[in-house]
Amino acid sequence: MSTAHPAAFRRLFDEIGTVDSVGIEERVAKYVTRSIKKGAKVLGLKLAVSMVDLTTLEGKDTPGKVAALCVKALHPHESLEGEGAGAAETLPPVAAVCVYPAMVRHARAALGAFSPVKIASVATAFPSGQTSLATRLAEVRTAVEDGADEIDMVINRGAFLAGEFTQVRDEISEVVEACGKAALKVILETSELETYDNIRAASFLAMETIRAGDFIKTSTGKTSANATLGNNQVMVDAIRDFYLDTGIAIGMKPAGGIRTAKQALTFLVAIKETLGDAWLTPRRYRFGASSLLNDLLRQLQKEKTGAYQAPYAFSESADSY
Amino acid sequence: MCARTPAKKTTRAARPAPELIFGDLWTFDPAPETADPRLQPRYNLYIGGKFVAPRSGKYFETINPANEKSLAEIALADASDVDVAFEAASRAFPAWSRLPGAERGKYLYRIARLLQDRAREFAVAETLDGGKPIKESRDFDVPMAAAHFFYHAGWADKLAYAFPGTQAVTPHGVVGQVIPWNFPLLMLAWKLAPALATGNTVVLKPAETTSITAMKFAEILDEAGLPPGVVNLVTGAGETGAAVVAHPLAAKVAFTGSTEVGKKIMRATAGTSKKLTLELGGKAANILFEDAPLDQAVEGVVNGIFFNQGHVCCAGSRLLVQEGIADAVLAKLKNRLKVLRVGDPLDKNTDVGAINSREQLEKIRRLVAVGVKEGAELYQPPCTLPTEGYYFRPTLFSRVQQSHRVAREEIFGPVLSILTFRTVDEAIEKANNTSFGLSAGVWTDKGSRILKMSTELKAGVVWANTYNKFDPASPFGGYKESGFGREGGRHGLADYVKLS
Numbered sequence: 134m135s136t137a138h139p140a141a142f143r144r145l146f147d148e149i150g151t152v153d154s155v156g157i158e159e160r161v162a163k164y165v166t167r168s169i170k171k172g173a174k175v176l177g178l179k180l181a182v183s184m185v186d187l188t189t190l191e192g193k194d195t196p197g198k199v200a201a202l203c204v205k206a207l208h209p210h211e212s213l214e215g216e217g218a219g220a221a222e223t224l225p226p227v228a229a230v231c232v233y234p235a236m237v238r239h240a241r242a243a244l245g246a247f248s249p250v251k252i253a254s255v256a257t258a259f260p261s262g263q264t265s266l267a268t269r270l271a272e273v274r275t276a277v278e279d280g281a282d283e284i285d286m287v288i289n290r291g292a293f294l295a296g297e298f299t300q301v302r303d304e305i306s307e308v309v310e311a312c313g314k315a316a317l318k319v320i321l322e323t324s325e326l327e328t329y330d331n332i333r334a335a336s337f338l339a340m341e342t343i344r345a346g347d348f349i350k351t352s353t354g355k356t357s358a359n360a361t362l363g364n365n366q367v368m369v370d371a372i373r374d375f376y377l378d379t380g381i382a383i384g385m386k387p388a389g390g391i392r393t394a395k396q397a398l399t400f401l402v403a404i405k406e407t408l409g410d411a412w413l414t415p416r417r418y419r420f421g422a423s424s425l426l427n428d429l430l431r432q433l434q435k436e437k438t439g440a441y442q443a444p445y446a447f448s449e450s451a452d453s454y
Numbered sequence: 455m456c457a458r459t460p461a462k463k464t465t466r467a468a469r470p471a472p473e474l475i476f477g478d479l480w481t482f483d484p485a486p487e488t489a490d491p492r493l494q495p496r497y498n499l500y501i502g503g504k505f506v507a508p509r510s511g512k513y514f515e516t517i518n519p520a521n522e523k524s525l526a527e528i529a530l531a532d533a534s535d536v537d538v539a540f541e542a543a544s545r546a547f548p549a550w551s552r553l554p555g556a557e558r559g560k561y562l563y564r565i566a567r568l569l570q571d572r573a574r575e576f577a578v579a580e581t582l583d584g585g586k587p588i589k590e591s592r593d594f595d596v597p598m599a600a601a602h603f604f605y606h607a608g609w610a611d612k613l614a615y616a617f618p619g620t621q622a623v624t625p626h627g628v629v630g631q632v633i634p635w636n637f638p639l640l641m642l643a644w645k646l647a648p649a650l651a652t653g654n655t656v657v658l659k660p661a662e663t664t665s666i667t668a669m670k671f672a673e674i675l676d677e678a679g680l681p682p683g684v685v686n687l688v689t690g691a692g693e694t695g696a697a698v699v700a701h702p703l704a705a706k707v708a709f710t711g712s713t714e715v716g717k718k719i720m721r722a723t724a725g726t727s728k729k730l731t732l733e734l735g736g737k738a739a740n741i742l743f744e745d746a747p748l749d750q751a752v753e754g755v756v757n758g759i760f761f762n763q764g765h766v767c768c769a770g771s772r773l774l775v776q777e778g779i780a781d782a783v784l785a786k787l788k789n790r791l792k793v794l795r796v797g798d799p800l801d802k803n804t805d806v807g808a809i810n811s812r813e814q815l816e817k818i819r820r821l822v823a824v825g826v827k828e829g830a831e832l833y834q835p836p837c838t839l840p841t842e843g844y845y846f847r848p849t850l851f852s853r854v855q856q857s858h859r860v861a862r863e864e865i866f867g868p869v870l871s872i873l874t875f876r877t878v879d880e881a882i883e884k885a886n887n888t889s890f891g892l893s894a895g896v897w898t899d900k901g902s903r904i905l906k907m908s909t910e911l912k913a914g915v916v917w918a919n920t921y922n923k924f925d926p927a928s929p930f931g932g933y934k935e936s937g938f939g940r941e942g943g944r945h946g947l948a949d950y951v952k953l954s
Contacts, residue, residue, distance in 0.1 A: 151899055153747040156750025156920070167802075169482060170483045173483045370749050380469070401480070405480055406476075406793040
């Protein structure tokens with residue numbers, strides 16, 4: 134069995150630098166104080182809608198539920214689209230639906246062959262990744278064959294924490310190959326990496342292996358801690374450093390824990406001020422979320438009508454009514 | 455192969471270096487703070503618990519540096535007004551100093567709470583009068599001012615325990631205090647809270663350009679029922695200040711401001727029995743080592759120099775960066791400066807507000823012109839400044855030499871001078887090679903180096919992997935021409951008492 138390689142970490146930190154946790158928390162606290170009002174708010178909310186990877190990752194998912202999800206992805210809310218001819222009036226579809234591999238073909242059937250909404254699938258024994266590489270690769274290939282446009286893989290955290298960086302890279306590289314034309318999102322599962330230093334290190338390992346246009350992603354959403362402004366910042370700092378160094382633009386996807394429109398706007402402020410305008414697009418930034426979309430729609434409706442609508446207006450449970 | 459190599463080189467050269475675009479894809483709408491500052495058209499002097507007109511009948515205008523519009527008229531106190539104020543303070547002293555500490559503490563707690571109650575109102579007034587971003591007056595100045603009163607309220611009945619081994623802790627008497635315009639309310643709190651907690655009475659003069667929050671604070675003293683004469687506020691310019699520090703009834707003088715004025719005060723008080731504390735200028739070195747976490751260090755450097763438009767005596771105005779990372783740090787700084795939002799101080803999203811006065815703006819312009827002339831390399835981000843008001847772009851000077859004026863003189867504006875060093879000893883030598891010694895910053899992952907630097911740097915405060923952090927319990931003050939005496943903590947308390 135392999136033991137941890139402190140020297141491997143030290144060499145990597147020497148090369149890419151470390152992160153000060155107090156400093157990171159202080160930096161992101163400034164994003165939270167940004168006050169986004171009026172037109173900027175509407176624009177930000179619509180941008181966020183266009184970046185949502187609308188997700189359902191449950192054991193009880195059914196083809197019917199996935200089909201409903203696909204409709205919502207294409208037409209997030211009927212009263213918010215269409216009526217004005219101007220571009221400002223239209224509501225974009227979300228970026229993608231995100232489902233388990235078994236649901237990919239149902240999603241493809243629901244969306245059709247030429248959909249503006251992509252199909253993303255979590256593969257590689259999501260969320261733990263604890264199975265043989267061959268099985269993980271086979272899962273990726275099946276998902277792509279069934280029609281997935283994007284694959285969300287998990288890295289081998291055990292190998293990473295043991296300092297087996299070559300193994301981590303090699304596995305990512307094999308998944309890249311298995312993806313073919315499908316885009317890849319590499320999930321670092323930040324909550325299992327323990328430190329900001331490790332998150333930065335894992336970001337670089339992934340970025341050095343994947344292609345321009347692929348993503349790195351915070352979490353599976355299946356552990357206690359998910360995307361935070363802090364680990365988002367560490368990762369986008371890494372993306373910026375990597376881009377300025379190599380010219381290769383990697384995308385970013387925070388996932389899990391972003392439930393409110395206000396949170397989403399704060400994450401977008403972080404992107405605006407760290408990576409700039411070129412990343413304010415679904416091609417380079419995504420939100421992995423299930424309930425976020427409803428709050429974005431609720432806020433957009435409120436901006437439009439001046440009043441909050443009842444929860445059942447947004448396909449939410451309406452227990453309290 | 456030979457034929458292909460040059461072709462490859464051309465394509466590589468043709469590809470532009472990757473750059474980030476900080477454009478207008480998603481611009482923020484104005485988000486002005488709308489709380490009512492409740493300003494009066496005219497402010498009188500506060501003497502003996504009453505708001506009184508100056509004897510000369512003269513008033514001067516105080517303006518909003520963000521748009522050069524008049525905010526209010528401020529009374530101009532002359533020597534005779536100052537005299538009346540000192541007599542009021544002198545009359546109030548016996549009863550105030552004999553009051554049990556716990557009772558004095560109650561007044562301070564009450565003042566702190568009243569300030570918290572009106573925090574938003576004070577923040578807006580502070581921003582209007584001084585030009586600092588509302589997010590700073592809201593999140594730093596006002597809460598920190600309240601914190602100083604809370605902290606010192608706690609000491610009022612525990613003075614015997616603050617100085618173990620002493621028989622008696624007695625106040626000096628009447629204290630003359632003169633404060634600067636960069637943190638008008640906070641500096642008032644730094645001065646008043648320890649003076650009152652220890653049983654002194656006070657005559658305080660706010661800075662000429664920023665008197666409003668001090669006079670609003672008099673309303674709070676009034677509301678708190680502070681006995682008449684314990685605190686007297688006289689407004690005016692340099693002459694008023696000179697009358698305060700030279701007054702025969704002033705047993706102690708405390709001044710925060712420029713080194714130039716500090717020297718004058720030292721001359722004026724020489725040969726008298728007046729106690730004196732001075733908190734003067736600075737030219738702090740922020741020292742960045744190769745092993746530091748760069749993004750957080752850059753953030754700290756930016757916070758160190760652009761906080762309050764650089765109108766901070768402990769601002770990290772000299773960046774000493776280790777050679778190997780100098781280019782990388784400069785590139786990161788430039789990108790960070792591009793997203794600093796300069797403009798209307800009342801906008802909640804503004805990072806850098808207005809320069810406090812035309813005079814200060816001209817001083818900054820003059821020194822920046824000297825920097826360019828002496829051969830330093832200037833960088834300013836391409837932000838648009840408001841057409842009215844006093845604004846200055848955040849500015850970086852790279853390739854600065856130790857002998858340049860921008861490396862030696864306090865600019866007191868949003869201007870950072872960047873120098874490089876190779877070894878630890880060179881960093882210490884350069885950092886200490888200044889007439890000032892107020893503060894310094896060290897950025898490194900190596901703990902032992904922080905300890906070494908903090909003992910060898912001749913500065914009153916050394917921040918490690920952070921900058922511009924304050925706490926009422928932490929003493930603040932300088933070495934050399936940055937002054938003497940401490941404010942905050944037990945050390946600050948000690949400067950307001952006689953120990954026997």
